[in-house]
Amino acid sequence: MRPTIIAGNWKMNLGLSEAKTLAEGIKKGLPSLKDTLVWVFPSHLHIPAVIEAVKGSPIQVGVQNIYPSDLTAMTGETAPHQAEDFGIKLGLVGHSERRQYHGETNKICSDKTYFLLSRGWRVVYCIGEKLEEREAGKTFEVLSTQIREGLETIDSNHLKNVILAYEPVWAIGTGKTATPEMAQEAHAFIRKEVSALNSGTEEIAKAMPILYGGSVKPDNIKSLLEKEDIDGGLVGGASQKTESFLGLL
Helix, strand or coil, X not given: CCCEEEEXXXXXCCCHHHHHHHHHHHHXXXXXXXXXXXXXXXXXXXXXXXXXHCCCCCCEECECCCCCCCCCCCCCCCCXXXXXXXXXXXXXXXCHHHXXXXXXXXXXXXXXXXXXXXXXXXXXXXXXXXXXXXXCCCHHHHHHHHHHHHHCCCCHHHHCCEEEEECCHHHCCCCCCCCHHHHHHHHHHHHHHHHCCCCCHHHHHHHCCEEECCCCCXXXXXXXXXXXXXXXXXXXXXXXXXXXXXXXX
């Protein structure tokens, strides 16, 4: 049975006091949910404060970005080793904003994923098509390429620690959301593509959580989670206020 995962990506939002208040509010109001994981991805500078705020709860803190290397001269980046000092072994890779504004290719995403998995991390690997790609009928082609080029070098043992997040770029922060049927169609295709990656990945694909991201809110999360292949949400705006985060749960 696959767990349900509600993951909040706080992006480059919130000041320190706001992040602490949000983390404390989520912890205080956290319902007891069976087979549900709650993850938050705050800004790097806020990680120590957020970890302290959620201490004693099942909420897990991850990083939004990481550099695939041991400690080295790389100005402005964060090494996995540094994140591990705070007990973190959970990271996002390939978010559309990293791809679009920082030029992260599937190859770069693959390198990051491979390096993190080799250190025992769990990776949320983000994929999704742009509006023009969907309108051109290239959604499945784009997803297939992102999956193959991002994951085909990962051996089956490590692939078990990958969570996929389908985020249609046209639905991120726009208020537009893929219908549950559109999202399910994409998720089913993604699971099929993972099963065909390498020998032995069929069972891994069945067990792999696949999250939906793109204007997920308390009023649409239930209809999304009712679909067979949608296992949770990677949530932006609705995860940045206590009331709406708890509303998702």
